[in-house]
Every structure is written in C-alpha cells, then in structure tokens.
Amino acid sequence: GENVEQHPSTLSVQEGDSAVIKCTYSDSASNYFPWYKQELGKGPQLIIDIRSNVGEKKDQRIAVTLNKTAKHFSLHITETQPEDSAVYFCARPGFQKLVFGTGTRLLVSP
C-alpha cells in the first residue's frame, strides 16, 4: 500500500509549453496528495497539495488534479519557465512519514 508510481522520469519542454506529471497510488485510504519541488542543491519544498474532497486545485501556473476512482493525481504546469527546471516529487502520507514518488526531472529550455 505504500508504493507511489510517478511518470515520466524525465520531461523536456520548451519555454511556454505545458508540463504534466502523473502519480498513481494503491492505498484507497489516502486522502492527501502533496507535490514537492527540489531545485539543485536544495531540499524539497511543498508547492501544492490537494485533499480528497476536491478534484482540482490551482495556484497561478500550477494545478493538481485528483481522480480517486482511477487512483491517480497529476501536476500541471502551464506557461513553463526556465526556473521551473527541477525535480518534482509526488508523495502520500504513511504512518508518521511521507512516502515519495520516484521523481520527475523537468527541464525547461529557453
């Protein structure tokens, strides 16, 4: 029940394009789904999260969607900029801990 599958592992886009990263979970009891961004040389930082009572949440250029039936949630970044280049991790809460997805390296080319 702890696994979180994340795809793709790498994603290259041109500046201004959109990027979508998807995570699939197996534990039906999961009700909180955060996304973390890790820039080079830094620790992960929470950028957006969603709870199971909503299907979508937006914050400027980023959004997260949740499909509880299919057990997957996705991160959407629109109008990508070079500073969006980083590694993105989805996560799900376990017992007193966060279990991270395998990560997606996003590269935004000018």
Add this chain to the structure above:
Amino acid sequence: DTEVTQTPKHLVMGMTNKKSLKCEQHMGHRAMYWYKQKAKKPPELMFVYSYEKLSINESVPSRFSPECPNSSLLNLHLHALQPEDSALYLCASSRAPGELSTGELFFGEGSRLTVL
C-alpha cells in the same frame, strides 16, 4: 522563521572517523526527521522523532545514531561509515507526526556526505 537549518553543508570523512550532522528549527514543530537521498532517487526516511522521542527507525544500521537534545535540535552521529553511505542527508520538520496527512513537511538544504 520557516527555515530548517542544517550544518555542515558538505562533509568528507574517512571510514574510521566520527562526525555529526546537525539540524535546527525554530517553528515550534514537534516532529523531526532524517531522510537519506542518493543521486537521482527520492528521499528515503531514516528516523522520526516525535515530541523529542524516537518513534520510527527504518532499520537503519547502528553506525548512524540519531539524537534529539530538545524540540529545536536534531543530530545524526556518524561512526565507521562505508563509502556506500555517501549521500545527501536531509533534515525535515512538521508540526506533529500525525499532521502529515494535512500539513507540510519542511526540509533543510541537506548535508552532502562523502565517505572515503
């Protein structure tokens, strides 16, 4: 202050050395964590301290010894490490362990450890 501060940022040590990694937060958080991150991998949990008591040890070898002197400080004592222990060690905190289902995990920038 929403920072988790880790020192040192970089550490190189031999297999016979004893060293310590330090972590500090002043957000009043009562849960603190050590994660290990290898290159191109997600962070993996090592230890959880809840209200200054060790609550989770993810079967970490005894050459890693955590310590929580008070609610703001977390140490990781290192002794007789192996080259494969080279990694980025991340400290994190949260308001309380049970609130990870609704709250945020705050990470420090990490201590990059190289074992020769």
